[in-house]
Amino acid sequence: MIRKLSELGVTSDMAYCAGAASIGLTILTWLASKKKEDAGKDAAERKGLFVGEWAPTFFALGVALRFEEAKK
Numbered sequence: 001m002i003r004k005l006s007e008l009g010v011t012s013d014m015a016y017c018a019g020a021a022s023i024g025l026t027i028l029t030w031l032a033s034k035k036k037e038d039a040g041k042d043a044a045e046r047k048g049l050f051v052g053e054w055a056p057t058f059f060a061l062g063v064a065l066r067f068e069e070a071k072k
Contacts, residue, residue, distance in 0.1 A: 002064045012065035019058035026052035 030048030 002061075002068050005061070006065060006068045010065065012062045012069060015058050015062035015065055019055045019062065022051060022054040022058060026055070 026048050029051050030044050033044035033047045
């Protein structure tokens, strides 16, 4: 899978940027949900954490892609 992503032009830097963006999106989602939700803080935290769980995946993909790039 990593080799195929690399062949498609996905770089480790792209994955790292996606991880950083997902952290920012987590904060924005949490703030937006906190202001708009009637359910309160708990619902806002759940939505923010859902998006926040993407960051480690993107960072792990970045590391794997970095190893793949080093092979070339």
